[in-house]
Amino acid sequence: MRLEPRTSVPVFYTILAPVAAVLASLVISSGLLLWSGAPVFGAYALLFDGALGSVFAITETLTRATPLMLTGLAAAVAFRAKLWNIGAEGQLYAGAIAVTAAGTGLVTLPQPVMVPFLMLVGAAAGALLLLGPALLKIRLGVDEVVTTLLLNFIVLLVVGLLVEGPMKDPLAFGWPQAIPVVPEGEYPKLVPRTRLHLGLAISLGAAALVWFMNRETVWGYEMRAVGANLRAARFAGMPTDKVMVRVALVSGGLAGLAGVGEVCGLKGYLTLDLSPSFGYGGIVVAMLAQLHPAGVVLAALFVAVMFVGADAMSRAVAVSSYLADVIVASSLLSMLVAALLARYRLRRG
Numbered sequence: 001m002r003l004e005p006r007t008s009v010p011v012f013y014t015i016l017a018p019v020a021a022v023l024a025s026l027v028i029s030s031g032l033l034l035w036s037g038a039p040v041f042g043a044y045a046l047l048f049d050g051a052l053g054s055v056f057a058i059t060e061t062l063t064r065a066t067p068l069m070l071t072g073l074a075a076a077v078a079f080r081a082k083l084w085n086i087g088a089e090g091q092l093y094a095g096a097i098a099v100t101a102a103g104t105g106l107v108t109l110p111q112p113v114m115v116p117f118l119m120l121v122g123a124a125a126g127a128l129l130l131l132g133p134a135l136l137k138i139r140l141g142v143d144e145v146v147t148t149l150l151l152n153f154i155v156l157l158v159v160g161l162l163v164e165g166p167m168k169d170p171l172a173f174g175w176p177q178a179i180p181v182v183p184e185g186e187y188p189k190l191v192p193r194t195r196l197h198l199g200l201a202i203s204l205g206a207a208a209l210v211w212f213m214n215r216e217t218v219w220g221y222e223m224r225a226v227g228a229n230l231r232a233a234r235f236a237g238m239p240t241d242k243v244m245v246r247v248a249l250v251s252g253g254l255a256g257l258a259g260v261g262e263v264c265g266l267k268g269y270l271t272l273d274l275s276p277s278f279g280y281g282g283i284v285v286a287m288l289a290q291l292h293p294a295g296v297v298l299a300a301l302f303v304a305v306m307f308v309g310a311d312a313m314s315r316a317v318a319v320s321s322y323l324a325d326v327i328v329a330s331s332l333l334s335m336l337v338a339a340l341l342a343r344y345r346l347r348r349g
Helices: 011-035 040-052 055-080 088-103 111-140 144-164 199-216 218-228 230-235 240-267 278-288 293-317 323-343
Strands: 002-005 344-347
Touching: 011 040, 011 293, 011 323, 040 055, 040 293, 055 088, 055 199, 055 218, 055 240, 055 278, 055 293, 088 111, 088 144, 088 240, 088 278, 111 144, 111 240, 199 218, 199 240, 199 293, 218 230, 218 240, 230 240, 240 278, 278 293, 278 323, 293 323, 323 344
Parallel strands: none
Antiparallel strands: 002 344
């Protein structure tokens, strides 16, 4: 048997691939449920009910999906141009650090002005953090996978230093957390008495803007061209170095916005556990979405449903909530296989 490239990939296959990957991951994970002695259909019913069965559950799922949308968009934008940004986690924390520095009394503005100002500050911090690895790649050929990955650990060490030192809240009873953001800098709540905040609307708006940029602008065309074939784009006269810098700024800025949302919309202050690996989760979201902005929204919702629902399921049937990690990881692997079969067909020969 050999793999033969298809002359064209039907749209039906492109849509079917992520659906098949999700279903395959659920089938694979059902083996673990059987092994643990839990009823498969009952456990999955509890999982989806825990994530979508009430207004509170839905708002919690949307809250969990909000930063995943932004980090997923950050990965999708970078990967589309073959800039392998593995540092969205660090860029998220860079945005959170910048917001904490600017939003805890350094600047005081009315809320309609303060919130956009903090968004700009956080996005700029994330963008600048990715700009360094992008320039190292352009000028010196340094592998951005290594530099962006290592920057994640450096930024986390800086966060630990700040919340235990200069930014530590003296009223936190010794807990390692920063001074809270001023009330004018907090995101408004979308649903009263829940944690769902303005960040969801910002994430959806960012997805729409990325889709428009990719489809309707010269910038988007250049980014896709550089990702498809860097040498051909350079031969055609495109400013490939400028395009790569532009990609880095957009990708890092989106990840930085995720950090702004977690500080200004959810917790209100910077902590070392601000992100349960939202940056790395964004890579999974982008791959499940096949780098499409609309797919990123759906993939982020799927991942959020798995994690929020797994917590409810684990309490009801005594199954580890780590099953959500298995489902998400197997979804990614299944997605890679499904994408391969969508682009290639098996031939006997």
